[in-house]
Amino acid sequence: MALDDARIQALEKKAEAIRETILKMLVAAGSGHTAGPLGMADIFTSFYFEILKHHPANPEWEERDWLILSNGHIVPVRYATMAHAGYFPLAETLTLRKFGSRLQGHPERLRLPGIETTSGPLGSGLAQAAGMAYAFRMDGKKNRVYCITSDGEHDEGNTWEAIMFAGKNKLSNLTVVVDRNNIQIDGMTEDVMPLESLNAKYAAFNWHVLEVNGNDISAFIATVEEAKAIYEKPTVIIAHTIPGKGVPEIEFDYHWHGKPPTKEEAARFLKELRSAGGKVPHEYA
Amino acid sequence: MLNPAAKLIAEPFSAVVPKAPTRDGFGKGVVEAGKADKDLVVLCADLKESTRAEWFEKEFPTRFIEMGVAEQGMATVAAGMALAGKIPFIASYAAFSPGRNYEQIRTTIALNEVPVKICGMHAGVSVGPDGATHQMLEDIALMRALPKMIVINPCDAEEGRKAVVAAAKTPGPMYLRFGRAAVPTITTAETPFAIGKALTLWDPPAGGRKPQVTIFSTGSVTYNALSAARALDADGIGSIVVHVATIKPLDEAAILEAAKRTRRVLTVEEHQINGGFGSAIAEFLSEHCPVPVKRLGINDEFGQSGDPDELIEHYGLGASSIRHAAEVLIHSS
Numbered sequence: 001m002a003l004d005d006a007r008i009q010a011l012e013k014k015a016e017a018i019r020e021t022i023l024k025m026l027v028a029a030g031s032g033h034t035a036g037p038l039g040m041a042d043i044f045t046s047f048y049f050e051i052l053k054h055h056p057a058n059p060e061w062e063e064r065d066w067l068i069l070s071n072g073h074i075v076p077v078r079y080a081t082m083a084h085a086g087y088f089p090l091a092e093t094l095t096l097r098k099f100g101s102r103l104q105g106h107p108e109r110l111r112l113p114g115i116e117t118t119s120g121p122l123g124s125g126l127a128q129a130a131g132m133a134y135a136f137r138m139d140g141k142k143n144r145v146y147c148i149t150s151d152g153e154h155d156e157g158n159t160w161e162a163i164m165f166a167g168k169n170k171l172s173n174l175t176v177v178v179d180r181n182n183i184q185i186d187g188m189t190e191d192v193m194p195l196e197s198l199n200a201k202y203a204a205f206n207w208h209v210l211e212v213n214g215n216d217i218s219a220f221i222a223t224v225e226e227a228k229a230i231y232e233k234p235t236v237i238i239a240h241t242i243p244g245k246g247v248p249e250i251e252f253d254y255h256w257h258g259k260p261p262t263k264e265e266a267a268r269f270l271k272e273l274r275s276a277g278g279k280v281p282h283e284y285a
Numbered sequence: 286m287l288n289p290a291a292k293l294i295a296e297p298f299s300a301v302v303p304k305a306p307t308r309d310g311f312g313k314g315v316v317e318a319g320k321a322d323k324d325l326v327v328l329c330a331d332l333k334e335s336t337r338a339e340w341f342e343k344e345f346p347t348r349f350i351e352m353g354v355a356e357q358g359m360a361t362v363a364a365g366m367a368l369a370g371k372i373p374f375i376a377s378y379a380a381f382s383p384g385r386n387y388e389q390i391r392t393t394i395a396l397n398e399v400p401v402k403i404c405g406m407h408a409g410v411s412v413g414p415d416g417a418t419h420q421m422l423e424d425i426a427l428m429r430a431l432p433k434m435i436v437i438n439p440c441d442a443e444e445g446r447k448a449v450v451a452a453a454k455t456p457g458p459m460y461l462r463f464g465r466a467a468v469p470t471i472t473t474a475e476t477p478f479a480i481g482k483a484l485t486l487w488d489p490p491a492g493g494r495k496p497q498v499t500i501f502s503t504g505s506v507t508y509n510a511l512s513a514a515r516a517l518d519a520d521g522i523g524s525i526v527v528h529v530a531t532i533k534p535l536d537e538a539a540i541l542e543a544a545k546r547t548r549r550v551l552t553v554e555e556h557q558i559n560g561g562f563g564s565a566i567a568e569f570l571s572e573h574c575p576v577p578v579k580r581l582g583i584n585d586e587f588g589q590s591g592d593p594d595e596l597i598e599h600y601g602l603g604a605s606s607i608r609h610a611a612e613v614l615i616h617s618s
Contacts, residue, residue: 066369109368109397117368118397124361124389131365131373134350138326139370158389161358 003050008218014084015045015217016273019246021080021093023269026260029076029097032105035243035256036150037077039181042215043239044081047146051224056086059114066116066132066143070125071150071179072106073258078115079103087114123156125149126176130166133174133234144228147176152184155193160205166234167206174234175227176207179214181243183254202236214239247272286493286518288485292475297508298515304467307505308406310445311463312337315374316344317446318453325453326366328352328375330359335465336376336406356382360389360401367399372453379405379421379462387427394458395431402452403428403460409504409555410583410600411466411593420588426560428460429533435480436533438462438554438562440507441470444530447478455480464555466593468505483536485543487514487526494523498611499543502553503529503562506597510553512604517611524611532562535569544570549618550578551611555602558582577618581610 003011018041026032047067048054055061069078076096083090088102095101102112106120116132119125129147136143153159166174178198186192195201199209208230212223220239227235243257244250247269261269287293296302319325319341328350329338342349352359356377363373375382383390383403394401405424412420429436437452437459439445445463452459477484486507489496498517502510507528514526525543529536544550550570552563563580570578583600597603601610 117364118392121388121392124357124364124393127358127361128365128368128393131362131367132369133365134362135326135366135369135371138347158357158361161352161355162361165352165355165358165362 003218003221011045011049011217014049015041016246018045018077018080018084019273020270021083021090022076023261023266023273025076025080025093025096027263027266028094029260031097032076032260033073033258034260035183035250035253036071036074036179036181038247039241039243039245040074040077040148040179040214041245042217043148043177043220043241044077046217046220046224048081048085050221059087064143066145068116068125068129068132068145068147069107069119070129070147071122071153072119074150075107078107082114122150122153123158126159127162127165129174129176130162130171133166133171134169137171137173145174147174149176149178151178151180151182151189151195151198154178154195154198163202163205163207170206170232171234172231175224176234176236178236178238179241180238181241183243183257185257187254198238206233208233208235209238210235211238212240214241215245286487286490288488290477291484291486292473292477293471293486294473297469297471298512302469302471305442305470306463306465306467307439307442307445308337308463308465310439310442311376311404311406311449311461312340313442314446314449315341318450319345319348322372322453324370325372325374326350328359328363328373330354330356330377330382332377332406336404338376356386357389360386360403361393363401364393364397364399367401368397372400372402374402374404374449376404376406378419379408379424380419383424383427383460384421391431395433398433398457400456401458403458404463405460406463407465408462409464410588410596411464411505411555413466413593413596414590416590417587422557422583422588423560424460424462425532425554425556425562429565433458434533435459435531437480437531438504439530440505440528441468441472443470443472443474444476444478448530451478451480462504464505469508471508471511478530481531481534481536483527483529483531483539485525485527485539486511487524489523494521496523496525496547497615498549498551499525499527499547500551500553500607500611501527501529501540501566503532504555506553506555506602509597509602509604510607513607513611516604516608522612522615529562532565535565537569537573540566540569541574544574544576548576549614550576551607551614552578552580553602553607554582556582558584577614579610579614581607
């Protein structure tokens with residue numbers, strides 16, 4: 001189903017607002033990851049505002065689709081998107097990583113409704129998503145399971161155990177999105193531990209492989225639609241994203257993987273974000 | 286004397302006492318529990334015969350999930366299935382689960398607080414000829430350190446069966462420990478079992494000799510502790526034997542009561558004495574009833590190949606070693 005231009009533009013505007021929220025959250029928190037969350041804002045916007053069957057007012061809705069975030073460290077983008085979607089007040093995003101907050105540094109299921117599982121330690125989300133998909137299929141349930149993974153966590157053996165398991169069991173109710181931004185903490189993925197050819201690897205494990213520009217909302221939504229039509233295998237979407245997307249001076253720079261901007265940097269970044277339209281809120285001016 | 290309330294078999298010290306590995310209790314229990322709850326599933330990592338998981342597979346082929354040699358995958362797939370409403374029992378050797386997949390258990394099962402039941406087989410030196418790599422001696426320490434984790438170590442196959450049936454009805458994460466070697470089955474269907482309850486097996490009769498030591502034991506070496514108590518009795522020394530199947534949470538009332546009566550405590554486990562069952566008892570008693578505690582177990586070393594009985598004797602966990610340790614404790618404190 002092709003979305004009309006007006007709808008796409010509205011989603012793009014939403015993604016920009018989410019990026020703005022992410023930057024403000026990170027400054028308030030004083031720690032956390034910047035590049036991944038900014039790079040994934042378009043994909044999270046697509047999920048929460050177009051793809052997922054969900055009810056923000058009823059996160060436990062029986063018929064919902066399940067979105068598993070395996071690389072828990074990019075959770076600021078999920079929190080920001082959930083707040084914009086109405087799961088909790090936008091103001092609560094500024095409690096990120098603070099004592100007593102539901103918005104833990106890495107997401108915890110038991111702290112915040114709508115977080116399907118606890119994650120952060122890399123490599124264990126895809127297996128949990130596969131377990132969910134397996135259980136839903138056993139019970140004849142129609143819930144779809146989406147799992148977002150980082151490229152870096154494909155270094156983990158646990159990830160490949162899950163890829164084998166899902167391929168063996170032909171879990172077509174599972175769609176995995178790989179955030180292929182090519183960076184990890186110690187540098188570029190192909191220098192730290194080469195992953196290519198990732199497509200061929202998934203294909204060899206009996207997965208259907210799709211590839212897309214993860215910062216193109218229209219294309220991403222269309223690709224997920226395509227994945228849903230595959231009934232023989234699980235599908236992986238290799239989503240090429242730009243780490244730090246939206247802030248030109250940090251885009252593609254792996255040094256921004258694991259640190260937050262300072263207040264001064266955030267003021268500059270917010271100016272660079274088109275969504276801020278040059279209007280920087282006074283606390284960052 | 287044997288505690289009549291324990292309803293043990295008629296002649297536990299007979300030369301022809303029935304024997305079975307505690308892992309058989311897992312096999313039977315999981316089939317029984319599977320009949321009662323259609324959401325119960327069993328995952329195994331390429332060890333379905335020796336873990337007895339295949340007994341479940343035969344009954345419920347569609348609810349048995351073969352993971353291949355992938356214990357991290359097994360724990361995490363199980364966590365996902367639990368989140369989607371299943372009650373997964375995951376079976377492998379304790380050396381690999383929870384040995385290899387500790388972090389997955391910590392994050393996706395314990396912190397997530399989901400009802401995955403981790404069943405660690407072939408625990409302890411009584412694995413025998415396979416040697417140190419396969420003789421898991423640190424699993425109790427690993428699991429009891431985790432918040433939310435219940436830890437159970439049955440003494441025989443019958444208690445193992447009951448533990449599995451009870452585990453299936455109990456919410457939350459749990460670790461159950463089983464052994465490879467055949468050991469005497471001394472409990473019966475009538476023997477009381479409840480998660481969190483200790484069981485007194487041996488206690489001098491009212492008006493009889495005053496017990497001078499309490500032996501707290503866990504797992505299949507409980508039989509050796511019981512045999513030691515009988516030998517001490519023949520020497521005119523009264524003792525109490527309390528079998529502690531649930532290591533976490535401890536049955537604090539029962540432990541406190543026995544420790545107060547004897548003012549001396551001996552602990553017995555087929556596990557490292559550091560961080561294990563004896564440590565749990567010592568930690569509790571040092572705060573609530575500080576009495577001399579001697580821990581018997583593996584003393585900060587790895588195991589080795591050998592016959593199970595030979596290894597149990599070598600590491601000081603046979604009946605005569607336990608009896609000797611009790612006598613030394615009595616004479617030195």
